[in-house]
Amino acid sequence: MVHRVQVRPISNDEGNRLLRIVRRSSGSVVTWRRAQMVLLSAQGMAVPQIAEVTFTSPDRVRDVLHNFNADGFDSLKPKYAGGRPPKFSLEQRQEIKKAALSRPTDHGLPFSTWSLSKLADFLVAEGVVDDISHEGLRTLLREEGVSFPGRQDLEDQHRPGLRDQEEPGAGALRDRRRAPPSRPR
Template identity: 40%
Template sequence: MAEPVRVRRLTDQEGQKLKQIVRRGCTSSVSHRPAMMLLASAGGNRVPVNAQLVQADEGTVREVIHRFNEISLACLDPGRAGGRPRLLSSDDEDCVIQTATTRPTKLGQPFTRWSIRAARPDGAPIRIILDNLSAHTGADIRRWAKTNKVELCFTPTYASWANPIKAYFGPLRQFTLANSNHRSHPAQTQALHRSLRRRNANTRHSGVLAAQRKERARIRSEKGVRCGGRPLAPVA
């Protein structure tokens, strides 16, 4: 008869880490369920009972246990972010922004300013990414979107970091608002406009690119924070 699949004997450090993850279950669902599987197995529960406990397939439970027995706590790190794979590169984003801030006539287009429909005169659907701010969900906005064949793509609740434009807000704050003391709101607005014009004229400048990379890293780090929790420490 085949030996039942079970987790090997846990070290004190492994046991403490798994209990910590389970207690902070809302911090990272990616590692929370595997941690529950491992603790349940260490407590003597067999695979069928374990699978029922965490509402998972028995094959998944076996795979998690085997992976833990091979590489310890490193099995809790999937090595990838959730959601769909990224389709736009940083260069693609820069190209879109540079095009949007250049007058159409300079690019040989037969109109004087950009609009959503002018950018896609073939009538193809256009998708706009935005968060769940109440101003974005009103009847007027939805009516306009329907009339212009625009699909409003809302980010999940408390996940505005999923909008790629967020990476450009950090450098804007850094270059115009940090440690500033503008005389008035119009003066602050003028500073923002000057910064945007300078950024659009120097999209490949090393300082601009470094600031954007730093902001992207900061935004992506927020993906592990849920329900008031703190990001999990990297697995040793």
């Protein structure tokens, strides 16, 4: 019989430490996400539910829980290794570009524009890629000719919307707003 993967019983101090990591807005995103997985498991949530909430695979959640059970808080910190960035296949690159050019609402998501983090989470959740960094995603999109808003790109990118459409007769109102106020004599 296969037993359910769950985090070991944690003490109040460990629970408070996990809460501080999850509530803190600074620090590593990897550490934050791993702490969130451990905390959700400690609260009794099942692995598939944790995977859904954290936009990752159940296998990754199981790995995080096993590592935490074996190594404690040291397992939450990322151990980055240098080396060559991952290569994506032509099919993966096409899927990434297709997703970046689509609107999130087309996929049933509750926001209207992509951010790098939302797009990366979506690509992992959909199984297009196993993992992709924000900078790696930005680089790949530039190579594919997709303009994606970054700090320097936000001023350059403009999407036409409702504000760009004028109602009939709005020109007179616009001209009246631009005219300097007349002074009484």
